[in-house]
Amino acid sequence: MLRTVLTAAIALAPMAASAAEVVSAVLRIERERPAPISRLELPAGDEGFMGALLATRDNETTGGFLGHTYVLHKAAALPEDATAALDDLIEQGARFIVTLAEADDLLALADHAAGRDVLLLNVSAPDDRLRGVDCRANVLHATPSRRMLADGLAQYLLWKRWDRWALVHGSHPRDREKAEALRAAARRFGARIVSELAFEDTGGARRSDTGHVLVQRQIPGLMQGLREHDVVVVADESQVFGVHMPYRGWTARPVAGDAGLRATAWHPAHEGFGATQLQRRFEALAGRRMTDLDYEAWVALRAVSEAVTRTDTADLATVLAHLLSDDFELAAFKGMPLSFRPWSRQLRQAVILGDGFTVVSISPQEEFLHQRTRLDTLGVDEAESACPL
Template identity: 45%
Template sequence: MHPDPHIHTRSRAHAAIVMRVATLALLALLVATSEAKPVDPKSADRPVLTTTIVYLGKDYDEPPPLSLVDKQVKDKGIQGARIALGEDNRTGRLIGQDYKLLEAIVPKDGDVVAKARELLAAGHGLFVADLETPDLLAVSDLPEARNAIFFDVRTSDDRLRQEQCRANVFHIGPSWAMRADALAQYLAWKKWRRWFLVVGKTPADQDFAAAIRRAASRFGAKIIGETVYEFDAGSRRTDTGHQQIQTQMPMLTQGVGEHDVVIVADVADVFGEYMLFRTALPRPVAGTHGLVAVVWHRSFEEYAGTQMQNRFEKKTGRVMTERDYTAWLAVRIIGEAVVRTHENAAANVRAYILSDKFEVAGFKGQGLNFRKWDLQLRQPILIAGPRALVSISPQAGFLHPKYLTDTLGFDEPETKCQLDNKTSTKGED
């Protein structure tokens, strides 16, 4: 019998497959070994590039959550930065780079401006800024901060992206306008176009309410009624008060025309939790409570979000908050820029993250980058209920000539931000 040539062909193919599998196994073993036994950068031929990232924050008073279901967390943000630092170093050690996190959190009665001056004088230029608006502006406006970069991981203030923008402040979290537009797109998709707006008394409540009004006009909704929550809240943790609340909320929401949804603007978390299931008409609640537009949520599990959630919880013993996520993302952005450019001066980092080459992975199914006109990070926004992800905006059908994420918030033709790339000057109306 003559040998079948097909047998030899199959044998060669089988051998090739075996060789490929063996090669991949060897590569996997090498990677695992490099992670288990990190390369000492001091032994490398090239000099070590050490990048110090400053986490600048303040111990602000933060009220406990209304519900005992949510425990009070006093280390939001910094935990996300610490985990991101480990990820930066896992990559960095392979190419002769080292990352350090300098934690500079001043007490609530401390002087954050004086601390910033001290750090800037020491030559630091890369800051993760966990600061409220007045402190962030005061620090970024320091003459010596002109060439530094501050990654804002705390605020949603539209003014910081508009008339009060700064050339040395990059915004990681979404603005109020982005959150409101993300929610409005989903409500428009559901054809829930008649809104009843309930607003708290704090300045932040007013800011979010203004963003909601703008979103309604942009996406074809109508605010058929609006009221302010005037009741004085009692003790957040010792008063049960469910009978009183059960009476207040129907009174607050009655006498309004036919509406599809109640929109709550309660950034301070004074009353919003009490709106659910207590409105005069049986309507869904959205806004700051109920159905919310957030950059991260404990229930998010898509695009490897589950792995991120599990890794964070394993290291910290708690769930990942929005500020943990934005701080994590800020440190990863710095690491991405330094790894790609092999430069860690603030000017070089700034140039790269504003270039067309830059994008960073954020477990959102797409690379994230910055808007050049207001230094806001583009990213999808999660639409979530208390215990589950509901949707992700931008919604299907809302189009844009360049980036679909630019349908959220202030687009370039709408911006009031006037950036001077040479200095951190104030914009003008």
């Protein structure tokens, strides 16, 4: 039917505008990560890249009306080659660089790029220190910090009146940092951590043929000594044991944190605020579901484009100033406009609470108020910020 349709030519009438060319890139610093416990979470390999590609397509459409063009480069490098890869991208003209990198790798890139005409957009490192003592003038954070995710989860647990938490955390540094973020969230919103349990990672294979038999016997025993609690809160970013907690505890309690109910930047089942359109656009492009990394890469480059559109220039200083100003706001399928906290360069955003299947809620919860914006009930606030910028 549609084949016979007379398709109007793409005779876009550009507005009076400059011929800005926006050159961006995605740079991934490769670190070996253990295989996930569930094969449903095996990585596709192009997480983040596809989100950046979709953002570039979206930006090209908008830019077509304004005479702005968008280019995307991609690179992946081992940690020892990271700065050379960054130099290559800068050489190719990239000014806005989405980084898929852990905290220390990101800091190395930021310090290497200091003083040059380039802005890094962190979409994968949740570490609060990158927004605090280790903040950098040339790094914006599109991904929520651990504290934002922990606060978003805590608000919902408190809304449910589940205020007695049993905290079970892993032994790797990022698990301990997550546990610390959850403790801070409990203090902030008035939950009590009635018991804590550390789970040592002793290595070994992530999966085995009849592994469930052993796990079924082990977990209840470990949980037996915990004090009376409403919810088990798991800090296991390393994915060593957390996903084994639901349904296997000593008592029948819900599980939240890095298993069960999780707080994330994105969820492939999220359909609120028009999100279905973004999910479908992404799935048509990538042939798979949209992950956190894809969403955050999309958001980062959409933010850049929004600033370019409003300021009608690709000049980095002008774009950065606009991104950090009160005038900047981004519609990104989360119900409230996203903007940057000038004191930490963190993108304000709602976080999604979901199980593996559906969206359960979206935080901030309505009942938690703030004098500036409710989004600032998530994460470290201005008064507590350790960022010297």
